[in-house]
Amino acid sequence: MRLSSAFQPMLKEVPAEAQIASHRLMLRAGLIRQTSSGIYAWLPAGLRVLRNIERIVREEQNAIGAQEVLMPTLQSADLWRRSGRYDAYGPEMLRIKDRHEREMLYGPTNEEMITDLFGQAIKSYRELPQVLYHIQWKFRDELRPRFGVMRGREFLMKDAYSFDVTYEGAVASYRRMMLAYLRTFQRLGVRAVPMVADTGPIGGNLSHEFLVLAPTGESGVFYDAALEEQDWLAQDVDIADTASLEAFFNRVTGSYAATDEMHDEKAWSEVPEDRRREGRGIEVGHIFYFGTKYTEAMGISVSGSDSAPLFPQMGSYGIGVSRLVGAIIEASHDEAGLIWPDEVAPYRAAILNLKVGDAASDAICERLYAAAPDAFLYDDRSDRAGVKFNDADLLGHPWQMIVGPRGAKEGMVELKRRATGERLELSVEDALSRVLGG
Incomplete structure (x- = not known):
């Protein structure tokens, strides 16, 4: 592209509401323009970055056998009533009616829709496991959208959902996804540390947030330096072998890593002092096992080995694709401007x-x-x-x-x-x- 004819509207002055570096630089460099509160148009250079991130995410999802689908942005309220979440979700859900007075919503997430699609197609345990993903725009009506694409109302997400016969199978799917995430973030040129996250009423330890290390991050992080020394792309992990996956998972989770909310001073004190690292992090991904929460609530079962109905075990796995643009900038810039990692640069x-x-x-x-x-x-x-x-x-x-x-x-x-x-x-x-x- 010749700059003389490019649609690259750079700014000398930045609007006062741009409070963080990524928001200021994305506006100044002509990557985005705000169209309404928390909603942005992506201009050519910004869209190229977004597409590069999307490509890398897609390649790593495909590498672990996940299959891509594309679900609509609008969903029926009836789907959410089946899971019991329609009335419970809260005001951040944008609820609308079509011309026939049918209740619809602009999807903030896709557990209900993917579970319904799965149930229409898969009837036997022999057809499992399945991992389906899509990369799609979502909307959550944030009360106070701020920080540009870091906390907007409309955003691009990669959502993946796994379906397994057993808990052990679900754990293997979870571990494959963790590997895919670590390789994805390494290819994007950022350090993203997996942190144990709260699993709520489900319990257990199968929930991890991935935080990109950046001085302006919203969360304090504490982690063992061994995590940042790993080359995830070079590690030989057989994704079809449960023992290989377990060994990989133990390498990841055997090193201490926690946000300030989950920080345990006693466990932290056991990390050798020369390996302790503290900083700030921006959440860009979350993986979560939730068992049969949705398959049972929505009545989605398959025929088990004994011909009895079996509710598949599920997990969900999200990456904030548009949020990553801001997170990469927060982690990689200087006073002069942006410093793009090679694989995501426009x-x-x-x-x-x-x-x-x-x-x-x-x-x-x-x-x-x-x-x-x-x-x-x-x-x-x-x-x-x-x-x-x-x-x-x-x-x-x-x-x-x-x-x-x-x-x-x-x-x-x-x-x-x-x-x-x-x-x-x-x-x-x-x-x-x-x-x-x-």
Whole structure:
């Protein structure tokens, strides 16, 4: 994309209501615009980030055998009455009526709908386990929406739901999902620590929140440094083998990790002092086992091995896709602007032509751009070099390919790594190899 023709409305002044870094920077960089309280339009660069996160989430869900569906945003109130949640949910649920006076709602979550869809299709225990997921917009009418996409009313979520014959099967599904989450967040370029969460009346310890470490996080976190030293992508876990899954799960949960709400000083004191880490975290995911809560309430059973009705064991697993955009920014920015991790950046690099109209500079920039036009944002504007440098830092693409008349005469490109400030002078071919090859 050429910046001269891009829909990239950057701001110098930020509205006063933008209280946190991610909200300020998303507005300044032209990623989003507010259309009403807590509801945002995603502009081209912001949408590219959102789609990159969505792609990584989808790939890791597929890798553990989850199957994608797409459920509607509007749901029938009757479904929620079957589970007993329609009247209990609260004012954050947006309730509406269609022209026939049928009661509907804009879905805040999908347990009822997925359970009903499952019940229509699956009739025997032999067809289990099943893990279904979708990535869909949701709406919760927050009383005080704030912090931009971090706490808006409309948001993009990945929801997955597992159905198993036994508790042991449900635990295996839960552990597969935990692995998928840890690999997802690592690929997104953020450290997300799994913390034991409150399971409420169900009890047990099969509920974990995933918190991205960031100074502006809403929760205090305490964790063993062993967790941040793990390379989840490199770990050899056989997702079809329960023993391998159990060993993986024990590696994760054997290290202390808790939010301030669940913090246990006695257990914390047993962590070696040199491995204790404290900080702040932003919740971006939650996995939860709830057994037969919905299948029983909604009367959804399958035929068991003895032909008797069997209520499948369920778990639900959420990732805040749009919230992750804000969380990544909170964890990765500086005073100059955004610092995108490689895999989520809207563009791989910004090409900065410091002298538009100079034949040598124009020629090299065109060569660079032609190599990967979808991966590069070419700043072909006639603005001063300082403006281009400032805007490139604000937009935060992983690389800046800087071309000026002096270097262009020698066929050279200055390459800047946004995250570190490292600069290299390279040939066109070497610069492309470095940027496109990683």
